[in-house]
Amino acid sequence: MRAAIPALALGTLATLAAAGVPPSVGDTPLPSLAPMIRKVSPAVVNVATRGTVRDAGAQNPLLQDPFFRRFFDLPPGGAPREHPFMSAGSGVIFDAREGYIVTNAHVVENASEITVTLQDGRDLKATLVGSDQPADVAVLKVSAAGLSQMPLGDSSRLEVGDFVVAIGNPFGLQHTVTSGIVSGLSRTGINPDGYEDFIQTDASINPGNSGGALVNLRGELIGINAEILSSNGGNIGIGFAIPVNMVRSVMEQLVKYGAVRRGQLGVSMYTVTPDIAHSLGLPSASGALVSRVVEGSPADKAGVRVGDVITSVNGQPVRSNSELRNASGLASVGDRIDVGLLREGKPLKVTAVIATVTVH
Numbered sequence: 001m002r003a004a005i006p007a008l009a010l011g012t013l014a015t016l017a018a019a020g021v022p023p024s025v026g027d028t029p030l031p032s033l034a035p036m037i038r039k040v041s042p043a044v045v046n047v048a049t050r051g052t053v054r055d056a057g058a059q060n061p062l063l064q065d066p067f068f069r070r071f072f073d074l075p076p077g078g079a080p081r082e083h084p085f086m087s088a089g090s091g092v093i094f095d096a097r098e099g100y101i102v103t104n105a106h107v108v109e110n111a112s113e114i115t116v117t118l119q120d121g122r123d124l125k126a127t128l129v130g131s132d133q134p135a136d137v138a139v140l141k142v143s144a145a146g147l148s149q150m151p152l153g154d155s156s157r158l159e160v161g162d163f164v165v166a167i168g169n170p171f172g173l174q175h176t177v178t179s180g181i182v183s184g185l186s187r188t189g190i191n192p193d194g195y196e197d198f199i200q201t202d203a204s205i206n207p208g209n210s211g212g213a214l215v216n217l218r219g220e221l222i223g224i225n226a227e228i229l230s231s232n233g234g235n236i237g238i239g240f241a242i243p244v245n246m247v248r249s250v251m252e253q254l255v256k257y258g259a260v261r262r263g264q265l266g267v268s269m270y271t272v273t274p275d276i277a278h279s280l281g282l283p284s285a286s287g288a289l290v291s292r293v294v295e296g297s298p299a300d301k302a303g304v305r306v307g308d309v310i311t312s313v314n315g316q317p318v319r320s321n322s323e324l325r326n327a328s329g330l331a332s333v334g335d336r337i338d339v340g341l342l343r344e345g346k347p348l349k350v351t352a353v354i355a356t357v358t359v360h
Contacts (some may be wrong), residue, residue, distance in 0.1 A: 266297020
C-alpha cells in the first residue's frame with residue numbers, strides 16, 4: 001500500500017518548513033511513515049559483542065630476529081597475539097515466543113559474549129544458536145517476556161522502485177530510521193565466496209546497521225541489511241540486504257541443526273543472457289542454462305539434461321545461475337525440490353532429492 005503524496009508548491013513547502021508541518025493540507029493528510037515505524041521498531045535490537053581475535057603474528061623480518069625480540073621483550077618466534085575487541089550491530093526478532101533473533105554472521109564472529117538491547121532499554125544476554133558464514137546469517141536466542149517480532153514479507157515479490165525503510169543502530173545511534181527505494185535486485189559479486197542474492201537499496205546503511213531490518217511500507221521485513229559499497233566506510237547510497245526468503249531458509253536450518261546442511265543439485269550452468277535467449281528461442285532472458293550434469297547427481301537422477309533451462313525451484317522463479325545456486329545450496333540434504341525447466345522450448349517439471357555431490 002503506497003501513500004499518495006500531494007503536490008505542493010515550493011513556496012508552500014518553504015512556509016511549512018518554517019512554521020512546522022501541519023497534519024494535513026486542506027482535506028488531504030500529509031503522508032507519514034511514523035505509524036508503521038512505531039509498530040515495527042520494537043522488533044529491531046542492538047547487538048553488542050565482546051571477544052578476542054588473534055593477529056597474524058609478526059610480518060616484519062626484523063621481528064623474526066631473536067636478539068631484536070629479546071631487546072623489545074616480544075614473545076618468542078613471532079607467535080600470534082590475542083587482542084580483545086568490542087563491536088556493535090543490529091538484529092531483528094524473528095520469533096518472539098522462542099526468543100529467536102536474526103543478525104549477520106559477521107556481527108557475532110569471534111564473540112564470547114553477546115548482549116542484546118531492546119528498544120525499551122532492557123539488556124539481555126544472548127546465546128548463539130548457529131552461524132552460517134556463506135550466507136552471512138546468524139541466529140541468537142534470548143529469554144524474555146514481552147518481545148515483539150517482525151512480520152515477514154515475501155522478497156520474491158520485490159520490484160526495483162519499491163519504497164523501503166532501513167532500521168538499525170548505525171554508529172551506535174540506536175533505532176535510526178532511513179528511507180529509500182529498492183535500487184536493484186539479485187546483486188552478486190559482493191561476497192563471491194558466499195551465497196548471494198542481494199537487494200540493493202539507497203536507504204542509508206552505515207556501520208552498525210549490519211543485521212538490521214529492511215522493511216516495506218506495509219511494515220513487513222523484506223531483508224536483513226548486510227553490506228555497503230563505500231570507499232570511506234560511510235554511506236554513498238549503495239547498500240545491500242539479504243532477502244528475507246533466504247534468511248528464513250537459513251534460520252530454519254540453524255534452529256533445527258545448529259548449522260546449514262548444504263547439498264547440491266549437481267549441475268554447472270550459465271545465466272540466460274539476451275543472446276542465449278535469442279539463440280534458444282526463449283521468450284525472455286531469464287533462467288539458468290545447464291551446461292553440465294554430474295553423473296549420478298540429484299539432477300542426473302531427476303532427468304535434467306544439458307541444454308535445459310531451469311526456470312523455477314519449488315515454484316519460485318529462477319532468473320540467474322546465482323539464484324539457482326542459492327535455491328539448491330540452501331536446501332538441506334535429503335530435501336525434495338521441484339525443478340521447473342524448459343526443454344526445447346517446452347515446459348517440464350522434475351523432482352530432485354538434494355544430496356552431497358562428488359565431482360570427478
